[in-house]
Amino acid sequence: MERIKKFIEAFEAEGIEAVLICNVEYSSKPTTMYLSGFTGSFSFLVITKDQQFIITDSRYFEQAKQQTKFALVEHRGVNVLDTVSSVLQRLGPKVVGLEFSRISHDTYLKLTEKYQATYKPVDKIIEQMRMVKEPQEIENMKRAIEISEESLVQTLQLVKEGVCEKDIAAELEYRMKKLGADGPAFETIVISGPRTALPHGRPSERKIKMNEPILFDFGAKFNGYCADITRTFFLGKPDEDFLKIYNAVFEAQTLALERGNGRMSGKELDSIARNHIIDRGFGEYFGHGLGHGLGLEVHEAPRVSQANESVLPVGAVVTIEPGIYIEGRFGVRIEEDVVIREDRLERLTRLDRRIQSI
Template sequence: MPERLQSLQEQLKKRSLEAILITHPANRYYLSGFDGSNGVLLIGSEEALLFTDFRYLEQAEKQSPHFKICPWKAKLADALNPYIATAGWDSLAFEEEQVTYSLYRELKEALPLELIPQKGLVEELRAVKSSTEVDSLRRGAAIMDQAFEYLLNLAKPGMSEQEVALELEYYLRRQGSGGPLFRYIVASGERGSLPHGIASEKRLAPGELVTVDFTGTFDSYATDMTRTFALGEPGARAREIYETVRLAHREACQKIKPGMTGIEADALARDLIEQAGYGEYFGHGLGHGLGLEVHEQPTLSPRSEAALVPGMVVTIEPGIYIPGWGGVRIEDMVLITSGGAESLTRCTRELVVI
């Protein structure tokens, strides 16, 4: 990861920062390759240090050849102090959204320098994927498509939502997924109105719509996909709502492109859903970045001013949720390209009735 480290060091220079403490595990992994459960990076214009405890010293040496591995026994501040004194820094940046109050207090009491809160430094670098990262996301997306096909072959009335979730997870794990990043959403019938309706003991019934939203990790990269399908003919209202979501999803996938802000991308789908009269039932943003974390930069929402750049991978996931009735969501993983976008997940977006 020397080029990522270099990019961060350039960012430090741009922001006139002497050094930064990286405590967020995904940022640490991105910069160093070290994926143990305990570790902190200390990075200056010349320095790249990785602090971890006895359990991980050997692993860190192997995974992070570009970092000096420093043992950390009790307090982090005590481990950092000698290196900070040698470097002669007057200030140290830290990740304001990641440091707990107790760690902040420890650092403030023990370190003889100014602490400078920062946010988004590494996250901004992570938002634009390298071709290797895109390959991992593409491979994962293809397996997500297969998982959904697999599910369509076995879902039937009488199965519980939890069984559906388990089948999906089992399939993905067998294909090499490192595990789910959130508890799977399986929301059938009226429960479909819960955008985050975690799989329950409820059993699927004939005529219901079923929304499944599931994840995996391949080469440490998150996958995320949603489909709504029907168990037998769901009726005219369900078909009309499904079609509204499908057209909004298609509009966003076809028109999203670099240079657009998250607000503009979100509006592509939102305008269609509002025109169809369902605006109040689409209460979340259009999508989110996907990478080492299942929700990362950039965000596509009515509040997101950041512009899209080729190489970003985002979800496009419009939905309509009507309390007491149910809901529909269609979510794909999409790569922003120089000319527009390419969907990485590709299984059908037509309403599947089984």
């Protein structure tokens, strides 16, 4: 498997003899899937130049056999770290790589008590590999986006005055699953009226009212890969204030989509949209970064923000999502998913970005 070969070459260059991926905390599952194909919620991967093992218990024996080519080590004892340490002792690596950012302190202490070695981080290696998407990964994301967009189109037919935010969110998630999604990539956001000024507001029992905005932030997951889309609509006829802010966000996003490419940093791409919003007089109301990486997780590297001065890698998939949020009144955000290409940004999302009344 080319991906494993590349990973082994990278960690061996760092003087690491074996890597242990601990899929016992929620955050380790995407790495396990990326490296082995296993999608269960409990496993340990042991990877060396010559051998790759997956350690799991009876709940996942058959699933592991079906999903991965890693050699299965069946854990049947009380403490899984005893099984892990026995595998490591058999292999005998003196330097072991770990995802330091994805293992709890408690698990780390117990592990190092059972198997003594020098432990080094492999987080950066995995992050850099996952940033650049392979063609099949992009195809999975395209399908996740298609499902998401069709689900929204169907759900919008049911949006009317008096329907509550939670009901609309539930309908959208239901339709994503009906159209073939694994499920939602994250908790669906449907917020209305003044609540649209909450960048990550959660759906409530609030009923939709005429002549106010409705913000949808949603995405399906397909074969483990995420979509992330935001659209802001208006129920009724939008007033001048709303149109002014919507147009500022739309124009800022358009500039970023037209000028972005794989030769600029995350900060430079962020600045294209941010400077336009500042010039329009709304800079203080745009408090988050322009975007983030997207893949097996809905938020991953690279960041498209003032904090990232590194050049965006060609092949990365990121969001472009400027927003303006005015407390007590309303907010507007529009979000596209794009692939970083050498000379452009390739849009994966196809929904109309222009202001739409429903």
